[in-house]
Amino acid sequence: MTHEALAANPASEILAGNRGVVADISGDKQAFHVPWGKAMMWIFLLSDTFIFSCFLLGYMTVRISTTVPWPNPSEVFALSFGGEPIPLILIAIMTFVLITSSGTMALAVNFGYRRNKKATVLLMLATALLGATFVSMQAFEWTKLIMDEGVRPWGNPMGAAQFGAAFFMITGFHGMHVSAGVIYLSVVAWRVGTGFYDRKKGGNYETVEIAGLYWHFVDLVWVFIFAFFYLW
Amino acid sequence: MAHAEGHQEHPLSIYFWIWGLLFMLSGFSYAVDYFHLEGMLRWSLILTFMFLKAGFIVAVFMHMAWERLALIYAILVPPLCLTVFISLMAVEGDYTFLTRLVAFGPAAEIIAPHH
Numbered sequence: 001m002t003h004e005a006l007a008a009n010p011a012s013e014i015l016a017g018n019r020g021v022v023a024d025i026s027g028d029k030q031a032f033h034v035p036w037g038k039a040m041m042w043i044f045l046l047s048d049t050f051i052f053s054c055f056l057l058g059y060m061t062v063r064i065s066t067t068v069p070w071p072n073p074s075e076v077f078a079l080s081f082g083g084e085p086i087p088l089i090l091i092a093i094m095t096f097v098l099i100t101s102s103g104t105m106a107l108a109v110n111f112g113y114r115r116n117k118k119a120t121v122l123l124m125l126a127t128a129l130l131g132a133t134f135v136s137m138q139a140f141e142w143t144k145l146i147m148d149e150g151v152r153p154w155g156n157p158m159g160a161a162q163f164g165a166a167f168f169m170i171t172g173f174h175g176m177h178v179s180a181g182v183i184y185l186s187v188v189a190w191r192v193g194t195g196f197y198d199r200k201k202g203g204n205y206e207t208v209e210i211a212g213l214y215w216h217f218v219d220l221v222w223v224f225i226f227a228f229f230y231l232w
Numbered sequence: 233m234a235h236a237e238g239h240q241e242h243p244l245s246i247y248f249w250i251w252g253l254l255f256m257l258s259g260f261s262y263a264v265d266y267f268h269l270e271g272m273l274r275w276s277l278i279l280t281f282m283f284l285k286a287g288f289i290v291a292v293f294m295h296m297a298w299e300r301l302a303l304i305y306a307i308l309v310p311p312l313c314l315t316v317f318i319s320l321m322a323v324e325g326d327y328t329f330l331t332r333l334v335a336f337g338p339a340a341e342i343i344a345p346h347h
Contacts, residue, residue, distance in 0.1 A: 053317070
């Protein structure tokens, strides 16, 4: 192309160049033989894995390097129902709520592929409801820790000052993921229910599976938080 | 791994099985804390239950077991870099801990009395 023509239409030149970059990188063919939305969700979850790993690594490093005793999570998160305090009971209930929500989500995906619209919507709403329950319990836990135990990001009466920072950062970021998931699932459930995917995607419910991937990931992260932060 | 063209219809029973297993493994993890198991036994049990749970969630609930190998590698291999990162930070954390003991611990006065 001559210099004048380039100057006359630089936008299309850049566009053609970018297309070439994409074609070169992709070898002009599909790398993963799955729907693109699913491949992208997996890659997003991979990046999220690194974010959560960095938080847990930061927590590991401050916990190894502190000379002050770490507060015992088993006692900090104990809850009493009238009698003796039961260690970690709220966290155990939260864990079971999240696993149950993962189960209902797996079933929702399965019913989605069977084109059972009603079961899919109901199971997705049940999942969202369990997720909301989890976040509410976490809000209760945070309130108790801040108001009653005096835990702050910069210190606490029980031991190592880094406890609060690690706790609020890790569980806060996870809780944010759960909250976003509740909204995400509600939107997808709404679209399944109102026939959006029947009209726009020819009855393809793969979006349900993609939303399911995100939700199971949130459960997966909790497995690691439960082991490293609460049980360690 | 033969089929992975979007349609994944498995019998419902497999989900109920995994669901039950996850409940059971979570119960075991909680029991480790409840019965105050300590030392190597505690850590090995916690880590075993953790990796089993994570494996079941990824393989069955997230359908990874039925995906194509290219996708499995693309997602599961990069996190292996983290093992290097973890070892580096563990060494660094130990070093910081020892430095703090020397600088601020009971021995600090003997080593450097002016501080």
